[in-house]
Amino acid sequence: MLRNLGKVITQKAKYSASAAPAPQTNPEILYTGLFINNEWVKASDGKTFKTENPANGKVITEVQQAGKADVDKAVKAAKDAFKLGSPWRSMDASQRGFLINKLADLIERDRVYLASLETLDNGKPYTAAYYGDLAAVVKNLRYYAGWADKNHGMTLPTDGKYFAYTRHEPVGVCGQIIPWNFPLLMAAWKLGPALASGCTLIMKPAEQTPLTALYIAQLVKEAGFPPGVVNMLPGFGDAGAALVDHPDVDKIAFTGSTEVGKKIQRGAASSLKRITLELGGKSPNIILGDVDLEKAVEAAHTALFYNMGQCCTAGSRTFVEDKIYDKFVELSAERAKRRVVGDPFKPEVEQGPQIDSEQHGKILSLIESGKQQGAKLVAGGGRAGDVGYFVQPTVFSDVKDDMDIARTEKIRAGTVWVNDYNIFGNQVPFGGFKQSGIGRENGPYGINNYTEVKAVVVKLTDKNS
Structure with missing residues (x-):
């Protein structure tokens, strides 16, 4: 049996920040x-x-x-x-x-x-x-x-x-x-x-x-x-x-x-x-019970939060086999709470702001609908800071298919990833x-x-x- 773990928004720093050349934090607009x-x-x-x-x-x-x-x-x-x-x-x-x-x-x-x-x-x-x-x-x-x-x-x-x-x-x-x-x-x-x-x-x-x-x-x-x-x-x-x-x-x-x-x-x-x-689309991510749990949690985390969740392929609905569901929820919530949100020019930051006030408001409204419709909030749930358009990495459990945060499912899809997520190639x-x-x-x-x-x-x- 698969149960729905709902996540709302927002990217994993999977790159070696220490090796990147220093950014131009105030680049000239030419x-x-x-x-x-x-x-x-x-x-x-x-x-x-x-x-x-x-x-x-x-x-x-x-x-x-x-x-x-x-x-x-x-x-x-x-x-x-x-x-x-x-x-x-x-x-x-x-x-x-x-x-x-x-x-x-x-x-x-x-x-x-x-x-x-x-x-x-x-x-x-x-x-x-x-x-x-x-x-x-x-x-x-x-x-x-x-x-x-x-x-x-x-x-x-x-x-x-x-x-x-x-x-x-x-x-x-x-x-x-x-x-x-x-x-x-x-x-x-x-x-x-x-x-x-x-x-x-x-x-x-x-x-x-x-x-x-x-x-x-x-x-x-x-x-x-x-x-x-x-x-x-x-x-x-x-x-x-x-x-x-x-x-x-x-x-x-x-x-x-x-x-x-x-x-x-x-x-x-x-x-x-x-x-x-x-x-x-609203991409489903399916996790079966025989996985390496920690790797699966990290993969699911990245599937949604990459690029502040602003991806057409964002894995915003994770279906988890019943026998590992509770542990998966626990680890997913812990990972979301560890996520570093802040100034996107800082190398340790994993998640920057949403693109503008409109998207910021839509996300916060969607989070609020999850609360009101009975989903269980296990991480995040609101604005991050009081400057800019930042949102706390948010995870819901016990999500029903008719809730706003779970709807618009695409069963037939143009891309299917197995044992990984968001893998692209020019060919x-x-x-x-x-x-x-x-x-x-x-x-x-x-x-x-x-x-x-x-x-x-x-x-x-x-x-x-």
Whole structure:
């Protein structure tokens, strides 16, 4: 018999903090504009928005806010860059791979700065940003750099009178909308396959975390990508909607909530845009009685609390076999209470703040619902500190399936991990079933999202006629 152990929110410092280079705790903010056609420009209507440090709620800087007119300009730049005969479309595929590798080199060169900037704007521990996110970004881009000259079609058998083959052609101008939980990594997951395929793109980073994406845009220019190939538009949902509605955008790729994913699907239907959606879920984690208990507790702890619980794969519901349930609850509560919450720039800190006041409030409300609906609180249960958006690592036991903290189960899933959790590889496809998304990212499946397959059939000349 399996019993439900409910956990709410919030990352294990599985990296060697002592080996990380010292962070830049006050990194200089270099780019806050819109990046269109390889140039930094201001918003057409002059609007800006504030981005804040979630560890203290203070404003970091103001960023130009893209609107519909700016989307139109960026789409035109991307469309011009995609035209036949343009420097990008006429570029040798291997050269595209070289440019993607050059971008990876530049990111690796500026790894400390980017990790520091990510921690400042997102709140994740610096050691996780440096060892986790930045390392994964570089590896992902290098993986897709290798695909640039290998995305080829096939020759097909016919009756002998015809020669048939297929071509994999880039889908065109792509709108890419990325979330706030892994700003750099999700940018790489979108950039890599699109660029390797020969597409051009307009990326809209989340309004909560625009700073690292904007810096990446400058590195794109430094790497030598032609103007218009990559455009970066910080802004809000209206900018994303303008991308979805634009008739000259051929594909939309989105990572975020199921609710917004549904809106994008409806919006894209009017022009039959290609879409890929990587959406949320509520992942079950199943622990059987014959496990190494301490290892299982640590694995389950990491499955949920990694990245402050802000993961689409967060193992937020743990089902434990009855014969080890009580001990598992005891050890899980002890581990949650030992978790170090605080300043994400400090090397000993495992858990930083939630991304903003909205998410902070949602989590505290969800915790309160667990208390009110009869779940047993065994660790945490409230705000951590009185500055910033910190939440105590929280564990409930005796959770019923109809409680708010246990609902929205996904039985059919795009990924299943056995004897471990949150194991990713650039060659391994990632995505969800049902309302957790459409399409896959990473691996050859990811690059397929950015290509159209064209069949060519040639009648052979009869030499005797």
